[in-house]
Amino acid sequence: MDATTYPAEWSNVALPAVVPAPASIATIGEAAFSLRTQTEVVGDADAVAAARALITTRTGLDVGRAAGTAGPAITLQIDGNGDPESYRLRSSAASVTVTGADAAGLHYGIQTLGQLISGTDDGWEIPAVQIDDAPRFGYRGVMLDVARHFFDPETVKAYIERAASLKFNALHLHLSDDQGWRLELRSRPLLAERASATAVGGDAGGFYTQADYREIVAYAAAHHMIVVPEFDMPGHTHAVTLAYPELTEQPRLDEHMLDIIRDYGGDAPAHGVPYDGVAVGFSSLKIHDEATYAFVADVFTELAELTPGPYLHLGGDEALGTPPEDFAHFVARASAIVAATGKIPIAWHEAGVA
Secondary structure: OOOOOOOHHHHHOOOOOOOOOOOEEEEOOOOOEEEOOOOEEEEOHHHHHHHHHHHHHHHOOOOOOOOOOOOOEEEEEEOOOOOOOOEEEEEOOOEEEEEEOOHHHHHHHHHHHHHHOEEEOOEEEEOOEEEEEOOOOOOOEEEEEOOOOOOOHHHHHHHHHHHHHOOOOEEEEEOEEOOEEOEOOOOOOHHHHHOOOEOHHHOEOOOEOHHHHHHHHHHHHHOOOEEEEEEEEOOOOHHHHHHOHHHEOOOOOOHHHHHHHHHHOOOOOOOOOOOOOOOOOOOOEOOOOHHHHHHHHHHHHHHHHHOOOOEEEEEOOOOOOOOHHHHHHHHHHHHHHHHHOOOEEEOOHHHHHO
16 A cells, blocks of 8 residues: 555545554444543553543543443553554444554554544544554654744643654754754853854744753653754854854855845844844855864764764755865765764755765
8 A cells, every 4th residue: 555545445434534544444333432431541551641641631531540340441552563663453332452563553552542532422432443553654753943943842842742643753853053052062062152042033042951952852752752853064053153153154145145145034144143034055164174073073972972862963954155065075074973973874965965
């Protein structure tokens, strides 16, 4: 089955809306499972807590309080069979069972369970269905740009919750850009002190302390997501100018770039002055200064220590202020620095042809 082909029988049956569409879903022609306060939720302890919280959020019902009743139950279990992150869901009037191949699979099955719940005149119910599901893609990412517009940790966690409910498993966190640097680094403290206060349109900026960042990473992990942090280089580095001006070139302001800036609106950037516009391509690190690579090593080594996931993102996009041969040189050296931390370097597509 590909992304645009579905079983013929789907066109003849009213199926519940589940996003993303499961690999296999079928109704079984039975009465729905009725959710009540007395409904038991049993099985894996972490999964039970997550399912109860999800059901309460969706319905207002505090299910699972009447433990030991003989009524219908929702069973959540891991059996170790099947592909990674896969699950099976079986529901009828008598019971609901969600079986994950692993903890992530059970988590995704619970998200599907939450989507299946619908309100009726008599309360809340789960339709009688059989679902077998596994991800088509191992990496399923969403991005949040906290550099142009800063979002506090609670907002980031809410974003993680929503993304995880749709079975995404990676949060790409864009932590630096021309407008601001958003992570406290002890190796380069001036980044947070001097380069974090601005945002697009003159809005207040901000930065994450290391404790904030660890909290975000842990919250993502609890929702079966990794954090993929990005420091964007060698372009998109005007904020670095505010902290370490000796590492950056003067903004590129030729006629082509001025046309871009006029198209986007706002003032032209100036070296050492905060930038709150949205134009791109004017900034660059100094490619042939060894101090630049000491900086790159400092920030990515510390980022690697803070990040348990396998990837570090080094940016590499829209480096219009960097000549192509210099860009290729930077990408090669920065990638090697990231790899030396034990992480996998990833970047925007321009870096792939450098």
